[in-house]
Amino acid sequence: MRRTVQEFRKAKGARLVYVTAYDYPTARLAEEAGVDAILVGDSLGMVVLGYESTVPVTLEEVLHHTKAARRGAPNTFLVADLPYLSYATLDRALQAAERLLKEGGADAVKLEGGKEVAEVVRGLTRAGVPVMGHVGLTPQTASALGGYRVQGKDLDSARRILEDALALEEAGVYGLVLELVPTPLARLVTERVSVHTVGIGAGPFTDAQVLVFHDLVGLFEGFKPRFVKRYLEAAPLFRQALARYAEEVRSGAFPDEAHSFGMEEEVLKRLYGA
Template identity: 50%
Template sequence: MAGKHALNIVKMKKMKQDGIPLAMITAYDYPSAQLAEEAEADMLLVGDSLGNVVLGYDSTIPVTLDDMVYHTRSVARGAQNTFIVADMPFMTYHGSIDETLRNVRRLMQEGHAQAVKMEGGAEIAMAVQAIVQAGVPVLGHIGLTPQSVNQIGGYRVQGKDAKDARRLLEDAKALERAGAFGVVLELVTEEVATAITKELSIPTIGIGAGRGCDGQVLVYHDVLKYTPEYREKRFVKTYADIGTQIRKGISEYVKEVKGRAFPAQEHVFAAEEGVLDNLYGKGKVETR
């Protein structure tokens, strides 16, 4: 968007201090990124949720680093004045530090992201610290972590009891100490998310984590019902139903093609006089 200046991690921390909420939305390609930037979203997340909503997988686990680089690069072309965060996909930051940094390098140099997002808490703090020390901003992600869905027993709300609340707080603080510039809290009880937000000096961004976070993030396809079979989610508010409009539009197109209503006169181009004589020979009649 002309005249817009991308946020940076210093400005985001200042927004937390000033009580100004951060509005983040996912994007997976050039047009969605361009539209989100024009709508003045603060940040774009190229989430590995693209596995579910774009690539047709049942989870985020099959998403590869090549997938993330490809889609991040497309988003970067569409939103050149918006802060872009790219997900580190499954098992790309649990090996050696050297391997992790190579994977981060690809998202930054080839994908043109401004930051990376990583799922996990204290157990990934060393990797987060190494990435930050290498000069790359890191956004943490705790609570429901989709890459670990098989381990945590499904898509369950986190922070329902005191023990789990304490674990989440400790994970958030570990990420802050490691240098993360913010933390996504997914499917966390509102009370716990609010308490974590107050304890941290870095912004929290909620998704299904209530009203006390410093910002919110939602999936592009959920906000717009951009899917053939939309499944309602309690923590999501949809603001438009483009899925229905797309289906209706394509149906009308197919109907008009079948009925020879499209293309109509206004959609065709006329040749200059005499062209058919030169094509078929003067006096000849085209036969089919």
């Protein structure tokens, strides 16, 4: 049974499990594993599409992957990212959210930023769009934050993250991602806001955790953030399988009789006779 937005609104202290998924097979695996929510993040740009950042990701690409994930996980709550600049204005945000919810089958959308996006969040929620916020490290604007590094370590930046979280709560988000912030700050934010928090590199005291699928199973080898725990090293296994396949094809070992199909001898004789 798919969880509702109302259930997530009340999920303080629930220790929910989020994971990213960008296609049918990984979303299906996530649902079968019993995760609480799937995020079709614009991280797909880096781990699936090979971009250097999330900035080039388009709405069409997020929509395409959201549709695939929904087909793989029809019974799991699904959140889709609004890509870079798709929510620069409320009108653009409404158009993007409409497509992700109506065409993509998403249950909610997520956007990055704090007080500067609060009015957009307010407009979306007034229109009935469930919105998840995202503060701390915001990958779409990481270059302006000094790169992919922990945010909120000094008083001013920590205060700003707390104020951003409270502004988003007031604007109507149903949940809040805290990315790459110190554990004590994530704990304070979680205590101060009434909506559930989802940590990624934010320590153990948030109400939920999220990891990128390709990180936790070891499929993405571009870099490994400190906060990622690998539960599997899949990339070497995939390479070994591909290498064995190539070797057997070149040696003639594959396909063999067990992986081929025959036909009746009489039919074959008549075919050759013809």
